[in-house]
Amino acid sequence: MHETFAFDETDRKIVEQLRQNGRATNQQIAESLKLIASTVSTRIRRMEEAGVLRVVAVSDFAVHDYHVLIHLAVEVSGRPALEVAEELADFREVFAAHLVTGRYEISLLLALRDMEELSPLITEKLSQVSGVRSMTPAIGLDIVKYGLDTAPIDRKRLV
Amino acid sequence: MTDTSWQRLDALDHKIVSKLALDARISNRAIAAELGVTEGTIRTRIKRLQNEGLIQFTVVTDFRMAGSPNLCMLGIDADPSRVTEVAARLKMMPEINCVVLLLGRFNLLAMGLFTNIEQLNELVVEQIRSMPGIQRVETSISVHNLKYEAGVAKITRIAAID
Structure with missing residues (x-):
């Protein structure tokens, strides 16, 4: 391996x-x-x-119609944080999901087409996930820089 | 947050982008054959997407080659009048991959990939906390990446012209 x-x-x-x-x-x-x-x-x-690199096209947020970015700090109780994070990561609107150290357990970035997507996402989807104790949002005002040039490479995708 | 060029992307553009997202070295001819259009159409479309700063062709390296780094997130509070200045300085730091201006719990979110805590600590203590206007820096380290997207980025005009 x-x-x-x-x-x-x-x-x-x-x-x-x-x-x-x-x-x-x-x-x-x-x-x-x-x-x-x-x-x-x-x-x-x-x-x-060898799976050490991939030469790819990286596309701008605009290509995907992402015009609203929200950071959500999620606190968990009564259920393993990993399970909660896995369930949250499954939603299309969740752009990034990480289990983190610190004051909250899960860090989410939501990428939305517009603000109207936010309310149903929060009330009908994210808050319904069992184990979510609290969600503290921050609205993205401007993406100054965003580009990750290192990633886990899935070799199967090359074939 | 973004300009309006996206409105002019049609279904063919999206198909071309998804092919190139998997392999940027695929030939125009191969894309054309798969999508049933001419090679010239593909060439023109790609040129336009590049010129408008919507796509960029680059290398994504595997985590293992980079020493299996952890994504570290910095929640930063700064004096409101100096937030954009702080963001501009963070943007210049090669260790920082992402900088987002926020309204909420923090003024700024910065993210970077680090292979050791000392390196992260050095950056936070010596370079970030010492910036004028910084009030607080809260660090959280990702111990497990459930969703991690390297294929979507903020493409700057300067990079697109290169």
């Missing part, structure tokens, strides 16, 4: 190029690194197959 993957200098340079432009052709990458195109394509395939 924990195979080690050794990056060499060439791999690192290719990754750097892909970070700048993930859709650069093998030929373009090869030219800027003074390699041949087949080396570039073999290296990229090898890294992807």
